[in-house]
Amino acid sequence: MESTLGKDNTNQFEREYFTKYPKQNNVDSIRDHKYTLSESSNSWICTCGFPNIVFSSVCGRCGISKEWFFQTVNVDILIQRLKEHQESERIRLENIRFQEDERKRIVQENAENDRIRLEEDAIK
Ligand SMILES: [Zn+2]
Numbered sequence: 001m002e003s004t005l006g007k008d009n010t011n012q013f014e015r016e017y018f019t020k021y022p023k024q025n026n027v028d029s030i031r032d033h034k035y036t037l038s039e040s041s042n043s044w045i046c047t048c049g050f051p052n053i054v055f056s057s058v059c060g061r062c063g064i065s066k067e068w069f070f071q072t073v074n075v076d077i078l079i080q081r082l083k084e085h086q087e088s089e090r091i092r093l094e095n096i097r098f099q100e101d102e103r104k105r106i107v108q109e110n111a112e113n114d115r116i117r118l119e120e121d122a123i124k
């Protein structure tokens with residue numbers, strides 16, 4: 001089954017999924033996610049590919065919530081959440097850059113102060 005979400009939304013779905021179900025991160029069987037919503041009158045197919053009877057609210061194999069799954073595999077929601085993710089990533093990287101610049105500035109300032117001190121000592 002091919003993903004119907006596209007690459008960015010698939011990545012975003014994975015972020016959502018592993019945030020909500022961190023323990024699933026190491027479970028190989030559900031690594032190959034199925035992203036196609038599939039519900040018939042008597043079953044629904046989980047992201048792990050497991051077919052569940054329609055009235056079961058959690059997947060019999062991986063335990064994810066049917067309600068959560070059907071809400072999350074929603075392109076509009078994923079696009080919105082992807083934007084939020086990109087914005088927080090942008091801020092995070094900006095902070096890292098700022099800290100790195102600040103660190104360099106302090107190192108340079110200390111080196112300059114040391115140089116001045118050495119010069120002053122030499123004059124004495
Ligand atoms: Zn499942």
